[in-house]
Amino acid sequence: MKFGKILIANRGEIAIRIIRAAKELKLKTVAVYSEIDSDALHTRLADEAVCIGPPPSRDSYLNITRIISAAEITGAKAIHPGYGFLAENPEFAEICESCAITFIGPKPDHIRAMGDKIRAKSTMAKAGIPGIPGSDGAIETLKETKSIIKKLGYPVMLKAASGGGGKGMKIARNSKELESGFRIAQAEAKAAFGDDRIYIEKFIAKPRHIEVQILADSYGNVIALGERECSIQRRHQKLLEESPSTGVDKNLRKKLIKIAINAAQNINYQSAGTIEFLMDENKNLYFMEMNTRIQVEHPVTELVTGIDILKNQIKIALGEKLLAKQEAVSLKGHAIECRINAEDPDRNFAPMPGKINFFHMPQGLGVRFDTHIFTGYTIPSHYDSLIGKLICHGNSREEAIARMKHALEEIVIEGIPTTIPFHQKIMDNDKFIAGNISTHFIEEM
Numbered sequence: 133m134k135f136g137k138i139l140i141a142n143r144g145e146i147a148i149r150i151i152r153a154a155k156e157l158k159l160k161t162v163a164v165y166s167e168i169d170s171d172a173l174h175t176r177l178a179d180e181a182v183c184i185g186p187p188p189s190r191d192s193y194l195n196i197t198r199i200i201s202a203a204e205i206t207g208a209k210a211i212h213p214g215y216g217f218l219a220e221n222p223e224f225a226e227i228c229e230s231c232a233i234t235f236i237g238p239k240p241d242h243i244r245a246m247g248d249k250i251r252a253k254s255t256m257a258k259a260g261i262p263g264i265p266g267s268d269g270a271i272e273t274l275k276e277t278k279s280i281i282k283k284l285g286y287p288v289m290l291k292a293a294s295g296g297g298g299k300g301m302k303i304a305r306n307s308k309e310l311e312s313g314f315r316i317a318q319a320e321a322k323a324a325f326g327d328d329r330i331y332i333e334k335f336i337a338k339p340r341h342i343e344v345q346i347l348a349d350s351y352g353n354v355i356a357l358g359e360r361e362c363s364i365q366r367r368h369q370k371l372l373e374e375s376p377s378t379g380v381d382k383n384l385r386k387k388l389i390k391i392a393i394n395a396a397q398n399i400n401y402q403s404a405g406t407i408e409f410l411m412d413e414n415k416n417l418y419f420m421e422m423n424t425r426i427q428v429e430h431p432v433t434e435l436v437t438g439i440d441i442l443k444n445q446i447k448i449a450l451g452e453k454l455l456a457k458q459e460a461v462s463l464k465g466h467a468i469e470c471r472i473n474a475e476d477p478d479r480n481f482a483p484m485p486g487k488i489n490f491f492h493m494p495q496g497l498g499v500r501f502d503t504h505i506f507t508g509y510t511i512p513s514h515y516d517s518l519i520g521k522l523i524c525h526g527n528s529r530e531e532a533i534a535r536m537k538h539a540l541e542e543i544v545i546e547g548i549p550t551t552i553p554f555h556q557k558i559m560d561n562d563k564f565i566a567g568n569i570s571t572h573f574i575e576e577m
Contacts, residue, residue, distance in 0.1 A: 134450060135209035135234055136160060140174070141199050142214030145502045145520060146426070147174035150212050153442035162206045164199060166192035168512045173504045180206050187514045193217045196224050203233055210234040210449060216516065219425040220247050236449040238403040238424045245399065246422040250293045250331050256419045259398040261391055264410060264418040266333035274314050277332055281310070284334045290314060292321035293329035298368025300324060303335055336418070338570040339410040340379050341365065343423075344392035345433045346405050347444050353454045354396045356389040357433045357441070358463045362408075363569045364558065366481055371551070371574070372558060373429035374468040375436050378529070378567025384415060393458070395422070404430075404445040428521065431502060432467040435525040466529040468536050470555040472503075472520040472545070474511050477554040485513040489547035494539040498525040498532070501543070511548065519550070529567070533559055 137160040140147045151161045151174060163178035168187040175181040182202040185192035192198070194217055203211055211228055213219040219237065222244040228235040237243070246252045250270055253263040265284060270293055271277050281288055290313050292300025300321035302313035314330075322328035345357040361377035362370050380388065392407040406423040430441045439456060448454070475481045487510045493501050503520030505511070511519060524539055526532035537559050540552055558564050561577060 137162060137179075137206065137208045138210045138212050138236065138446070139164065139199070139203045139206065139208035140178070140212050140214065141193065141218055142212075142216070143169055143172060143174060143193060143515065144504045144518065146214040146216075146428075148177060148504055149442060149502055150214060151177050153440065153446060154212075156440075157443060157446060159446070160208075162202065162208045164193070164202050166514075168514065171509075173506060173509075182206060187512060189217065189514065193515075196221075196227060200227060200231055200233070204231070208233070210236055212236040212446070213425065215425050215428055220423070222247065234449050236403075236446055238401060238405065242399060242401055243424045246405075246424050248293055249291065249421055250329070252422055253419065255399060256395060256422075259395055261395055261419045262417075264333040264336065264420070267331045270329040270331055274311060277310065277314060278307070280332055284332070287335035287337075289333045289335045290317040290330050291333060292317065292325060292327070293331055294321065294325040294327040300330060301368055305335075336410055336412050338572055339363075339412055340377065340569070341370075341408070341420075341571055342377055342380065342388070342411050342417070343406050343408040343427075344388050345427070345430065345441065346392050346396050346401070346407065347439075347441065347448065347454060347456075348396045348401045348403065348405065349448045349454045350402050350451065351453050352397070352400075354393045354401070355454060355456055355458050355461055356392045357437050357439060357461055359385060359388050360429055360432055361569070362429065363571050364564075364573050365571055366574050370429065370471065372468065372470050372555065373432055374466065374529075374532070375432040376463050376466065378569075379411065379415070388417070389458070391417070395419075403448055404441055428471070428518070429469050431500060431521060431523045432469045435467040435498075435500070435523060436463045436465060437461060438464065465525055465527045466532040467523060467525040468529075468532045469521055469523045470536065470540070470558075471518055471551070472522055472543075472555075473517040473551045474519050474548050475517050475551055476549040477551055478549075481551070483513070483517040484549045485511040485517075486548040487511075488545060490544060491546070492542070492544035494522065494542040496535065496539070496542075498535050499539045500524070501539075505545070519545075522555075533565065 139162040161178040163181040184198040222240040225240040287305040304310035364372040524535040
């Protein structure tokens with residue numbers, strides 16, 4: 133379906149990123165905002181802006197009725213959900229379709245199939261892509277769980293069937309931790325996703341979190357844009373990403389690309405997406421999940437490939453064919469992204485909303501800062517603490533690190549604590565510099 137105006141059902145840096153991509157494609161944009169976001173930067177950069185409710189997400193950015201109404205009032209024939217909020221909500225995608233509004237993302241069935249991690253794991257297994265050894269489906273009782281563990285052995289990971297972001301995930305190293313973890317995982321899953329189903333997997337010690345970015349059009353064309361290393365996390369939430377991975381050589385990269393393309397083709401996927409894997413110390417790959425949306429960390433891939441993922445995602449929704457061919461995709465240099473959050477690392481990364489008294493953006497060759505903040509802006513307490521993404525690109529990993537160091541020194545955000553000092557520690561860490569990292573990196577710093 134052709135469209136000339138896009139409504140962005142999101143806020144913050146991703147809303148601005150979408151607005152910029154749309155402008156380059158000569159498309160009009162509509163920003164939606166909650167009452168507390170009335171002076172937010174995305175409302176100023178869009179062609180139109182519509183208030184959709186009070187600050188709580190459930191009354192604004194998660195209110196489907198109000199978002200659809202805003203699209204109809206402004207004549208927007210397409211909606212881009214960004215990430216978070218409604219981005220992976222199949223019902224929202226279906227409602228868009230029923231209202232003759234193009235949902236800029238995959239089909240509802242794909243969101244539903246990949247959003248259910250149990251179903252996704254089964255779907256990928258049928259396509260010959262192995263997952264981490266564990267239960268075949270949801271586990272309902274502690275007795276059933278103990279029976280599975282007799283085959284798997286400890287330690288194990290309990291995971292929510294829906295959602296992500298570390299919610300509903302518990303490690304059990306013995307029967308005592310299993311009993312408490314089982315109850316907590318179910319309760320967290322129910323509270324976060326409205327779905328208390330959990331499943332069990334063998335816990336892999338010191339894995340790397342590797343993901344492959346794909347783009348797929350409606351004509352059966354799929355390209356994979358190399359891998360990203362996302363192992364530096366806290367509480368299963370990413371803090372730093374880079375591309376390419378120091379743990380992936382040329383042959384393994386070919387294997388990852390082949391698996392990712394095969395996975396997308398097997399489900400006839402369309403739009404931007406990410407196939408995520410855990411890689412053990414012996415470089416065995418296990419399918420973890422598929423994210424059916426634009427990723428926070430997409431800029432590192434854009435910088436090493438030169439391919440604009442957002443613009444391609446919009447073009448796919450417009451019914452256009454991918455112009456790039458797999459053989460033309462190559463990784464040039466190295467890119468690192470540091471997520472700058474309004475958090476205090478010394479207080480267990482506690483969110484720290486508040487007013488920004490002064491802001492200076494870092495600059496220089498190979499430096500990019502995707503953000504929505506400005507001097508005088510007040511960060512609200514109602515939403516995610518991400519306030520910007522600092523991405524540096526160099527001809528080598530060493531050059532990318534050097535640029536990141538000076539960019540972290542140059543950036544100034546006064547008035548609130550941020551994760552900038554923590555990222556500076558990472559840049560000086562010997563293990564990080566050597567590329568010797570895993571998902572346990574932070575706890576071992």
